[in-house]
Amino acid sequence: MRLTTKGRFAVTAMIDLALRSNNGPVALAAISQRQQISLSYLEQLFGKLRRHELVESTRGPGGGYSLGRKSDEITVADIIVAVDEPIDATGCAGKENCMGDDAGRCMTHDLWASLNQKMIEYLDSISLKKLVEDQLAKGVSIEEAPIKRAISTVPVVKPIKITAPNSVFALGSALSK
Numbered sequence: 001m002r003l004t005t006k007g008r009f010a011v012t013a014m015i016d017l018a019l020r021s022n023n024g025p026v027a028l029a030a031i032s033q034r035q036q037i038s039l040s041y042l043e044q045l046f047g048k049l050r051r052h053e054l055v056e057s058t059r060g061p062g063g064g065y066s067l068g069r070k071s072d073e074i075t076v077a078d079i080i081v082a083v084d085e086p087i088d089a090t091g092c093a094g095k096e097n098c099m100g101d102d103a104g105r106c107m108t109h110d111l112w113a114s115l116n117q118k119m120i121e122y123l124d125s126i127s128l129k130k131l132v133e134d135q136l137a138k139g140v141s142i143e144e145a146p147i148k149r150a151i152s153t154v155p156v157v158k159p160i161k162i163t164a165p166n167s168v169f170a171l172g173s174a175l176s177k
Helices: 005-020 028-035 041-050 076-084 109-124 127-139 168-176
Strands: 055-058 064-067
Touching: 005 028, 005 041, 005 064, 005 127, 028 041, 028 064, 041 055, 041 076, 055 168, 076 109, 076 127
Parallel strands: none
Antiparallel strands: 055 064
């Protein structure tokens, strides 16, 4: 079994979100910037996470995503399954036709099926809360206020250069020249 970037990025983004969940909704653009994950890819992943009710979205200014459940109620397995990541070490994807259409199971099918079960049990035993606690124990810093880059608190003062006549009479004079 190989975990693809879909599963890795989903878990990473959920940790980032959970770390900042006390500050209100978290913008995907901020997660994208911090974790170096494409914004469009995050949008796809969070659409799936929202459909599985692992996250909730808030629209409008100051909007973003927040956890859909408490972090101790969300497991790594929940996240992986939500983004359609296959957790399967068998060669037949669990269909029991490892040897071909009618040939049946291969000799190692039960071994790989058992490994699948152990992986699911392990991923189901790790909560998002535990992953967040691990990051905090490592000293991950969390900014107090969300980064707002779109709106500046300092007004932009640029002189306006008028190149057009300011009245109909001035226009007439300009055209007659």
